Amino acid sequence: MSKSLDFLTEALRRLPGVGPKSAQRMAFHLLQHDREGAAMLSRALYQAVDAVHHCAMCNTFSETEVCDLCADEQRDRTLLCIVETPADQMMIEQTLTYKGLYFVLMGRLSPLDGIGPKDLHLEKLISRAADGDVKEVVLATNFTNEGEATAHYISEMLKARGLKVSRLARGVPVGGELEYVDAGTIARAMLDRRSA
Amino acid sequence: MSKSLDFLTEALRRLPGVGPKSAQRMAFHLLQHDREGAAMLSRALYQAVDAVHHCAMCNTFSETEVCDLCADEQRDRTLLCIVETPADQMMIEQTLTYKGLYFVLMGRLSPLDGIGPKDLHLEKLISRAADGDVKEVVLATNFTNEGEATAHYISEMLKARGLKVSRLARGVPVGGELEYVDAGTIARAMLDRRSA
Numbered sequence: 001m002s003k004s005l006d007f008l009t010e011a012l013r014r015l016p017g018v019g020p021k022s023a024q025r026m027a028f029h030l031l032q033h034d035r036e037g038a039a040m041l042s043r044a045l046y047q048a049v050d051a052v053h054h055c056a057m058c059n060t061f062s063e064t065e066v067c068d069l070c071a072d073e074q075r076d077r078t079l080l081c082i083v084e085t086p087a088d089q090m091m092i093e094q095t096l097t098y099k100g101l102y103f104v105l106m107g108r109l110s111p112l113d114g115i116g117p118k119d120l121h122l123e124k125l126i127s128r129a130a131d132g133d134v135k136e137v138v139l140a141t142n143f144t145n146e147g148e149a150t151a152h153y154i155s156e157m158l159k160a161r162g163l164k165v166s167r168l169a170r171g172v173p174v175g176g177e178l179e180y181v182d183a184g185t186i187a188r189a190m191l192d193r194r195s196a
Numbered sequence: 197m198s199k200s201l202d203f204l205t206e207a208l209r210r211l212p213g214v215g216p217k218s219a220q221r222m223a224f225h226l227l228q229h230d231r232e233g234a235a236m237l238s239r240a241l242y243q244a245v246d247a248v249h250h251c252a253m254c255n256t257f258s259e260t261e262v263c264d265l266c267a268d269e270q271r272d273r274t275l276l277c278i279v280e281t282p283a284d285q286m287m288i289e290q291t292l293t294y295k296g297l298y299f300v301l302m303g304r305l306s307p308l309d310g311i312g313p314k315d316l317h318l319e320k321l322i323s324r325a326a327d328g329d330v331k332e333v334v335l336a337t338n339f340t341n342e343g344e345a346t347a348h349y350i351s352e353m354l355k356a357r358g359l360k361v362s363r364l365a366r367g368v369p370v371g372g373e374l375e376y377v378d379a380g381t382i383a384r385a386m387l388d389r390r391s392a
Binding site: 002003004005007008010011012014015016017022024025026027028029030031032034035037038039040041042043044045046047048049050051052061062063067085086087106107 | 198199200201203204206207208210211212213218220221222223224225226227228230231233234235236237238239240241242243244245246247248257258259263281282283302303
């Protein structure tokens with residue numbers, strides 16, 4: 001086998017979820033059937049590593065000092081929504097129900113993986129939330145154990161600084177049939193029931 | 197989202213088996229946790245596209261005009277083994293039972309996918325097999341429908357030119373228990389039985 005091919009196969013293994021067999025299959029495919037795609041991917045990687053940094057305000061990926069969303073004067077600067085990833089942020093944007101700004105953690109607290117408060121740059125979040133404009137922080141981390149723990153930690157931290165903190169409502173999903181919803185979700189929906 | 201990130205996500209989708217969600221996850225992972233890996237993959241792709249071509253003799257990936265194996269004077273030049281992919285070739289090399297040369301088809305006949313004799317560059321194989329040194333061609337394409345059809349087609353083509361053509365033996369795999377081997381394999385092993 002050629003050295004460049006070995007190097008390519010090894011480099012492809014750096015992608016998450018790609019093992020030795022997949023990496024080899026990908027390398028063969030690109031060289032045999034899609035050299036144009038390989039060249040395009042090479043350029044895209046180079047360009048992204050070079051150009052993509054973190055927004056100074058919300059911490060998401062951005063090519064400019066401040067991302068487009070944070071720079072948008074139309075957004076409500078009194079609301080700050082905290083999400084784990086840019087993908088989560090996009091999901092919330094798609095709902096068209098939120099007009100405030102965001103802070104993207106780029107992860108979650110996960111002691112088992114060695115990710116503590118320092119790794120999440122929570123000091124950046126504190127200074128962001130304490131800018132004087134922000135009145136309410138909406139916690140929209142995932143409803144997993146780690147997401148909940150992260151929300152709890154950030155909640156305590158920000159409440160201690162006098163900020164109003166809220167969390168996305170938990171309950172039965174839209175379209176959910178009680179028979180097929182897990183008991184934990186129904187218990188939560190019962191405890192959080194609202195006047196109809 | 198930043199343009200470079202969109203471009204990277206789109207480029208990652210050119211990899212086989214990578215859909216929109218995986219591509220996004222890969223892009224986020226590389227930018228957030230492994231920028232070094234991203235830069236390395238960029239270089240590896242660029243280098244492979246630039247340096248890797250096809251061996252003039254056996255058609256496998258090679259950085260030199262003729263690959264190391266074809267250039268090896270120790271190999272038996274009267275034997276030519278035909279395989280579908282470089283991965284298949286590596287498997288045969290690992291068995292240490294074959295000392296001849298190879299021809300790598302880089303595919304198989306597959307009319308449903310629009311891959312006919314011309315796409316496989318079979319004219320390159322014919323001129324290779326007719327070099328005067330080759331006495332026997334061993335067909336080692338896969339034992340799938342397409343691999344068998346490819347073997348049959350090549351076999352007819354080369355026998356018409358007076359070459360001796362053989363095929364890897366079919367039968368019960370080593371370690372196989374008859375109870376768990378499929379009937380087609382046992383039928384084949386019965387028909388091809390050898391004196392013990």
